[in-house]
Amino acid sequence: EDEEDKKEVFEFQFSDRPLLPCYNIQVSLSQGPRNWLLLSDVLRRLRMSARSFRQTFPHMEVVTVAEAEFFRQASLSQLFSCPEELEGFHPDSKDLLDLVEDSAELAALLGSTLECRLPEPRAKFGGEGGC
């Protein structure tokens, strides 16, 4: 296991292009919420088919969730308070959605760079100065 993986660090994902929407979703009862991108968004950005994506990156976790459940969880987030953000999804849909977990490898594939930062304790008195 990578040493960095053992630490709780802030990860900042930087990109020159608008980042794809990221959804904090619990996909199974045995796991907590994790961050997922819509596979369809990823495929569109990479200009790949679902089949070639799965063949090229078999280790990347892709899960399928009911659109209604996805909508239910996503709409609970205060970050999606703008109605237009979820207007493409239907709360009563019986369709399924494929999600791919947001990871450092996927971020790199999408042209983003990742910067990690250990959270530092707050200064006791006053603010901090420069950098």
Place this chain on the structure above:
Amino acid sequence: FDHSKAHFYRYDEQVSLCLERSSLQKFVRCSVRAEVRHLRKVLCHRLNVQMLFNNESLPDHMTMKRLWLSHWFGKAQPLVLHYTIKDKRTR
């Protein structure tokens, strides 16, 4: 899934930001628990950066979640922030 790591920032909700300076844009995603000072420090390896919203300086310890709720609630992502570079850091 390692439950001992479930509290890690990487599993938090992620906030989507757009950092603007003049006509330059940079898009950033990070935990809602990240604070302005963390973002500023990531940005400023060598520069002294000040984060701004609506021309007002943002306090270093404001979290992204608080920033979102107080300034961007009800609006579409990403949250647009501005930054200024005050001076160059000397090594």
